[in-house]
Amino acid sequence: xxxxxxxxxxxxxxxxxxxxxxxxxxxxxxxxxxxVAKVAPVxxxxxxxxxxxxxxxLAEKDLIHPIDEAWEAEK
Numbered sequence: 001x002x003x004x005x006x007x008x009x010x011x012x013x014x015x016x017x018x019x020x021x022x023x024x025x026x027x028x029x030x031x032x033x034x035x036v037a038k039v040a041p042v043x044x045x046x047x048x049x050x051x052x053x054x055x056x057x058l059a060e061k062d063l064i065h066p067i068d069e070a071w072e073a074e075k
Contacts, residue, residue, distance in 0.1 A: 003028045
């Protein structure tokens with residue numbers, strides 16, 4: 001894990017973010033030698049953006065047509 005001072009991080013922020021993304025390595029940011037934050041890569045889920053929802057929704061047939069019986073409101 002790479003460690004960098006806050007002032008240096010501020011000056012090189014965009015290139016460091018690219019490095020984190022490319023190398024999948026976390027960077028610890030320090031102020032006066034004390035760790036204050038971590039910049040870590042985001043792990044992508046397999047299957048795309050909505051993969052965690054897969055299997056949680058039921059698909060039903062047409063809920064309105066055809067209706068074989070009258071609704072209570074129509075009686």
